[in-house]
Structures are given as structure tokens and as C-alpha cells.
Amino acid sequence: MPSDFPPSTASPGPEDPAYRAALDWLYTFQLHGIQLGLDNMLRLCRIMDIHLDPTGRHPAWLHVAGTNGKGSVCAMLDAIYRTTGRRTAFYSSPHLNTIRERIRVDGTMIPVDAVTTGLGLVRRAATGWEEKLTFFEILTALALWWFQKQSPEVVVWEVGLGGRLDATNIVCPTVCVVTPIALDHQQYLGSTLEEIAGEKAGIFKAGVPVVSAAQSGPVAAALAGVAGQVGCLLHFASGEYEGPLSLAGRYQRRNAYLAEHAVKAAGDQRPDLAVSSAVRKQALAAVQWPGRFQFARPDLVLDGAHNPHAARELAVAWQEQFGTTQATLILCVMGDKDAVEIVRHLLPLSKRIIATGVNNPRTLPPGRLQQAITGLSPKTECLIASSIREAMKMAGGFPDPILVAGSLFLIGEATAFLDPRIVPDPPSMQ
Template sequence: MTPCQRWSRRPPHGHRVSVAPLRRAVDYSAALVYLDEHASYEKTGRITSPSIGNIELLLSVLGSPQNDFRVIHVTGTNGKGSTSQIITKLLMAHGVKVGTYSSPHLEDVRERIQVDGEIIGQHDFADSVAAIANAEGIAAIRPSYFEIMTAAAFRWFSDAAVDVAVIEVGMLGRWDATNVVQPDVSVITNIALDHMEFAGPTLAHIATEKAGIIKQGAVAIIGESNEDLWPIFRAEPHEEMLFVNEQFEVVDNHLALGGRALHIRTQRGDYVDLFLPLHGWHQGDNAAVAIAAVEAFFGSALSHEVVTEGFANVVMPGRFEVVGHQPLVILDGAHNPAGADVCASVFFDDFDPHGRRILIVGALGGRDISDTLSALKVDEFDVVICCTAPSPRARQGREIATVAEQMGCTNVSSADSVERACDMALADAGSDDAILVAGSLYVVGAARTHLRRVLP
């Protein structure tokens, strides 16, 4: 059966167990309190025993809503957020109803759950979380924050009768709560060292964990170009497997005003004169993966009109997002060395600011901050302001500042909040200067909220 045939044979909705919502979770604020009560990894950064057992029990109580729609499942060390958004917009341009589940959020937890690009409303969010609260009692388990969010997303996608859901893995893949779906297409964007406290120490270990989302009957799209890792992916059961630079490739990728000009070729189509309104050469790679994934889903090439429309509607808040001019203010959620290296390359090479270069940086614990700072080229910034991210797992700004000084930075200061760091940078910056906010999506989210209030 082809992916296109599978898509056209949408299954009927599951038989859901009817449960009355808990009184404490019927409004939005109570739903947020319930979620916070279950935030363990979000507060400690620790996972005691990786398992999908809890989420399987929750979904069983709910009537297995994850089986009510088709799925494109996306993982990768970097780029999975952008790739998921590009896939979503290509599917929407094709005329299907699309659910999108992503993490983490920048400013509002509801950002994680969207249908056709619109975030879930407060009432629907509270209703879905209330259903999970009831399922928790019936299943006699204590789910995590991410398990609750994942189950809530699946439930709402079922209620909203989406045709397909683009599901972004939270961490790694094999034991991730999202890995209860049976995907039509499994996507791996790339492999780099990250989450070393849970996997590693080699790229092969990371690849093995991410390969866990490849399932029997699914088409696998592999954006990782390191051929030494390909046997790991091939070892997983699959229907078909497409590799970058073999079945799909970026033929041309160059800087254009406001994004990238692209030429992408796949085994099914040749897509020329494309414009993607995202910054950075790496977004060309993400776009190629996205096109290959959507082609695999439909089992055919895409029309140039669909690709052009889909690309035109792509927006990625917090991923090399320009939020201010004079001074130039850029937000990027790069939080590991591989992502930070790309971030620095785009900032220094593509934007090439003429004035002083000011870095606002914050980070969570659990990673070697010196590796991320080195990849960001911290010593090439004229001013470095280190801040404490708004998370219980945050590394203190003054600790980051000490590391930056040890790396040769001379104009270094620290701030106890992201907001204070932004105010310090704006007060110091001239109209020709450029401010980059990076190091953590938690930092970028807080900065985005604050900067939208204070910038003209």
C-alpha cells in the first residue's frame, strides 16, 4: 500500500472512554497548576527510568486518540522544529487539515498544540488537560508534564478531526512519549551530540536512540549526511528509506533578502526558484527534508505552487528571528554546540553587523557551557551579557560570565534575569550595533516577550 493510499484511508475515530472533567481542571488557570504539579524533568533535568508505559496507559484510557489520524514523526538533534513547521505549511498548502505538536514553547504553553497553524484555545486546552487528569486517576499512574501535554495534543487532534499530525519528538526518540504513534513517515533531520546525560557518548549512540521512531510500514527520511550512521537507521524495520544526497538534495542555497533562495531536487521532483523566509543556510537542508517527507506522505511529487505557497507561510519565532532594527536585535534558540555553531555562522557571515556585536546568553545546566560559548564564538563579541534563564534548571548568569572571561572575553557582565540583560544591552547599543540573544529557548522566550513590549 502506498503512503498516498494510506492517507486516503483515514480510520474512524476510536471509541473513547467518557469521563467527566475534574472540578479543579475545568478552567485554564487550574490546568496550568495541574501541569506544574507534574513538572519533574522541567524542574530537575532528571528522568529516572525512560519508558513509554505511562503514556500508553493514559492513551488507552482515552480511547487511543493517537490512532485517529495519520502521522509524520520528526526527530533530530537540531532543525526538527523548523522542519516540522515547513512540513506543516506544505501539508496545509495541499489542502489537508494539519495538527502540529512541538516543544518547548516560547511564551505560551498552548503554542505546543496547533491545528492549521492556530494554537489551541484556553477552553479546549483546559478540557483536554482535565481529561488527562481523569485518565491519571483511572490508570493509577503519575504522568510527567510532557506525557500530559502529549496525551492532550493527541486527544485534541482527534476531536478536531485532523487529517494528519506533524509530531515533533521531545527528546531523542525511542523512549519519547510521542513514540506511541504509528507514523506514515518518520523523519530524522540530523545527528549531533546532545542530551549526553541520557544517551551517548558517541554519535552512534545518539543515532540509535533517534532511529527508534522508524517503524514497520513507514517511509524514513534521513537528513543526516554521515554515511557511517546510515546502517543504524537501515537496521530499523521500515517500508522505504530515503537519504540526503542520494534520493533528495539541495542543489543551490544562497542568501536572499529576508531568507534563502533554494533549488531542491528529489527523486520525484525538481523544485527551482524557491524562496524560504528563514535565515541561515541550514534552513535549506531542513526544507529539503520537509519536501521529501511530504512527497513520501502523498506518494507523489508536489506542485510548484504548493511548495511556493507553503514556504511563503513559514514562520519560526525564536529561530534567528529579527525583532528589532537600529539596533538590530536577533533571537535564536541555539542551545547545544552544533546549533550554536550554526547560529554564530549566520550572525557573523550572513548578517555581518557593521557596529559592535553584543551577545546576551543564558543556559540551562546539564551541558558544558564552555562548548556552547566556544561554538557561539563568544570571544568575537564586543560585549557579552550573561543572564539567568527563567527555569529551575538555569545556570546562574554570573557562572556563565566567569566562563566567558576565562575564554578571553574582556567586556563581560551578568544579569539576574533575561529582562534585565535585554535592558542593559539596549541601553548600551547604538543604532549600528547588533544584539544576539541565544543559548536557550527559555532565554529567547522571555526575551521575546520583554522586547516586544519595549522595542518601538
């Protein structure tokens, strides 16, 4: 297999043949599924000459694990440190329209030509054993390579899945952050909350403070147990942020409270990372994070709630914003999620539901989603649409506000449909 991609055009863009070839190569690794472990990452870093400071000082890493709210908390942390004028890097997942969203420096996505070059370097580094790699490991290596070139002062570093054996768990952080933990990905992380919490707590390091959101009793006990074994101070940030916040929903106020306390912990650990209250408030009043109770227009909300816990929070946020007014719900659920429980939480706010799918092989077929809906509530009107375009057209025929939910993949397709300025990655194996 060749190790290089075709030559780039003079001004590379999303349709650049080299970028397209790099993405085609990258997306073949989705067929490898999820393989937890750190050996591949350590090997890639060694071959690619990626140096990780064992003291965690250059740069400072804020490592964020949890089930729901990771992306929002990371966006808040990134916004706070960027507002101070520090050079920041931000690694997140998944993306809505392009993998470039996952890797940002000072709020700017990794350039197209850097993706092509970086993936080419990963490909060459993995020659002879690339069949062992996963999609997420490759993207994590790309992020590390790009961040090393850009020399950020602070890196906001989001866990992909779990924590202990997640590809991101090769850094020495300044602070670990844990968002609310719920049942999800049980096939990889364990069947109980305690087991899942134990995997998430695998990012804890000796002497590194941990700031956690409020957790259920079993989760809190599991986190405390790991913290005691590792030798780190665990603090639960159980409250709601009271200042101006640009993101809607009470759950975002809890996320902002967590982010604020994580920044305070980082400043206590390292005075050079201290951030004033005024700067924190300025950042949180302006932070943006699409697809999380996002008002695309006054009568249209996009929310990527993809598991029962997130669906429950979405239902509460809807009531906060719309009271008893019900929505026309456009819903898509991935096949590995608990569709019945997601639907159960969203039924009270739904006047009707339009079941649809996305361009992803994991999508639960709309017909099966319709069966789950009618099984729970036979009287709820449930329609089927073949795409977000058809679903939006159908929803526009009703007078109710519209809610698009159930998957960030669906939110990505919805945002691209609503905003022609968005240029998604060329179709690949997504």
C-alpha cells in the same frame, strides 16, 4: 486529590482560574523529570478512549526526530500541508510563552478552555497512578485527545526526546523524518553519536519510508543499520532548498530541502498526500517559526541555539547576515548543556557578552556562565544581568547589533518583553 479544576469564567483567558489551576497541576510534574517509556501513554490512550489507527491512514502522521532543526522542519511541513487546504495538526516542543503553542490545528493554538478540559480528563484517567506520569506524557495525551476531537487529515508530530521510548512513539506514521543528529541529552540517550542515533531511529517502522538530513559517517551508518533491521527504506536528503525562503540562515535551506523531500516521500507512499511544487514553494516562502534566527528588528536577532551544534550553525548564519560585524550577545545556558562549547562557537561573533538567566530552575547561574566565558577568553568583556529586561537595557547602550541566544526559554522571555501583545501563561513552576 480532587479530579476537577475550579469552574471556568464565562470567557476563559490566560488568567482564568480553572486554566491556572490546570497549569499548576501540570507543572508539578516537572519535578518528576524525564522518564522514557511507552507504557504510560498506551494506558492513558486506553482509559481516555483515544484511538490510534494502526494503519496510520486516518490521519496521516509525519513523525520527526533529530537533535537540531526539528521545530523548523515541522513548521515547514505544517505550512506546506496547510497551504494545500488540508486540515492539519501540529505538535511541537518546547514552547516560548504558553503550552498552547505546542498543540495547534490549522495553525491555531488549542483554546484555553480545551486545555482545562483536556487536562482534567488526563487527571481523572490517571487517578491513583498519576505520580508515575511526566510533564511531557501529560501534554502528549492532551494533544492526542484534542487532535482526535478535531479530525485532522495530516499530523506533524515532533519527538520530544530521543525516539525509541519517547511518548510520541505510539503512532504508525506515513513518513519518518530525521533532522541533523549531534551530541545532546547524553544522560538519557547514550554517550556516543552512534548510541544517540540508535535511539532516534527507534521511531522507524517496517515499510515506512525514512527521510534523513545529511549526517556524519557514524550517524549515517547507525541509521542505516536500524533501517535494515526494521525493514524500511532510508533516503538521505543532502542538499539545500533553492527557492524563496522566509527563514534566514543557510541551515534553514537544508531544513527546507529535508521538509520538501519528506513531503515528496509522503506523496509517493500515498498519492492522496501529493503536493505540487508550486504549493511547496508558496508555503516555504511564507513559513514562520519564531526564535530561530528571527529578526525582531533589523539590529536584533533571537535564536534559541541551545547546544554546541546549534551554536555552530548560529555562528555561520550570523556571518552570512552580518559579515565581520560583531554583536552584543545576551546569553543564557541551561545547566545541563555544554556551556563551554556553546560559548566557544559564539565568541568569534561577540564583541561583548551579557550573561543572564531565566525563570527556570535548570538555568546555569549567570556568575558561572561568566566564569566559563572569561576562562575561554579573558579579554572578552562580560557583564551580568539579572533578567532579560536588564540585559536588553544594558545592550541598548552599545552601538552594535544585539543577539539573544543560548536557550528557547530566554527567547520566550525576550519575545514577551519586546511584544506587549504576547500573553504568557500565568507564572507557575516553569
